[in-house]
Amino acid sequence: MMFTIAIDSGGDYGFPVVLKGAKKEVQKNKDVEIVIVAGKDKLLHSYSIPERVYLEQSDCTYSYDNKKNIRRTSIYRAIEMHKSGDVDAVIAPGDTTATVISASKILKRIKRLHPYIPTHWPYNNTLIDVGAKQKCDTKDFLQLAILGKFYSENYIGARNPLIGILGMGEEAHKGDGLKLIEKLKDEGYRIAQRYFEGNSLADFEGNWVALTEGKTGNSILKLSEELFRKGWKDFRNRIDKQTFLLRIFAYIGNYKPFREMKEEFDWRNYAVSPLLCIKGNILIAHGRSDEKAISSAIRKTKEYLKKDLVSKLEEELDTNKKI
Structure with a gap:
């Protein structure tokens, strides 16, 4: 074909x-x-x-x-x-x-x-929205939950992903989405009972769907990508400053895990979002x-x-x- x-x-x-x-x-x-x-x-x-x-x-x-x-x-x-x-x-x-x-x-x-735009994160996590709509209300977040679950299951291949709303912290008073959380729970979604924090997207267990408005999602996405790019570059520079033998040991001994990590976190390997x-x-x-x-x-x-x-x-x- x-x-x-x-x-x-x-x-x-x-x-x-x-x-x-x-x-x-x-x-x-x-x-x-x-x-x-x-x-x-x-x-x-x-x-x-x-x-x-x-x-x-x-x-x-x-x-x-x-x-x-x-x-x-x-x-x-x-x-x-x-x-x-x-x-x-x-x-x-x-x-x-x-x-x-x-x-x-x-x-x-x-x-x-x-x-809306979802994006595939390392370890099969999903962030939605990342730039299609700057601000979202309760109705929008309901749609984000439906779309995020669909994308996670049908494109990434996750099974019954855990859905959560990004907030400033896990505590109930740090967001206004508690009614939505209860609504999604009543409709059979596997929903987190507390808000997700930004570090939820780095959870190595995977299969998480984080909901946020486009302005916040886009900022998180671009900041994370740039931090990894510059962090990786700085890491390589620090190795290159070592003695010859230490550089050889570092590159040979860690070649495979370094390569795997780089492939997992390089945004270019995810490339596009529908x-x-x-x-x-x-x-x-x-x-x-x-x-x-x-x-x-x-x-x-x-x-x-x-x-x-x-x-x-x-x-x-x-x-x-x-x-």
Whole structure:
């Protein structure tokens, strides 16, 4: 089966990095075709396109300054191609707001529900929302619980995940979600009786779903990724300052656990998150996605398509009378 995936080149590093990531992936996998959708304002003067990588041009790349011309942008064109059946999915490393607006307009929303973004954390934990909606009320959190559980079970493969609301501490007075906790408990969810704290996401036992509004979730996500990146870099630098023999012992003796840990915590290995409640396969990627992240995003998108999660989610929400 051949997968055709469109990638918007509106990320921080633009067309050149998307092209490198696409080249890398089509060389390794024969079952994927990539359509890079690029604004004419961001294209290189010269470039080489390999087999099974194609270029679709739009008038411009989205930016806040040209938001009134969103129909002319690369992200809008990519989603139009998905709507018409030219591509199976869209990877969007550009502006998330533009992606949500474009997808909602072109593909429409399931039951007119607001879209949300879950993200896969190390040890099979889930954080939702990480950037689709800045502030959430009780109704939103109920939807987040339903979507977070669905994502955790159907994409990550968790069994009966523990759901909790992020708060400033575990104590009841440090949040206003106690009524929601009782409501979810009454409806059969495995719900934490106290609030989750931020360190819950680092629980090595896994299978946790943490609910939070998009502004907080996005901040937690980016801070955690940067702390790991800089912490890992600092760790390597400290080893390199040791004597030759100590460096050799450190690298040889710890090579396997270091490698495993790096793979587990490297955000680029998670790469994309679905925009849930949209009637289509829209995958949100980091704006700062580099070549490795783009390549990984393509692989993760293939996994997502194989699981047919959009159809399953539509069926789940159609039968759920609570939202």
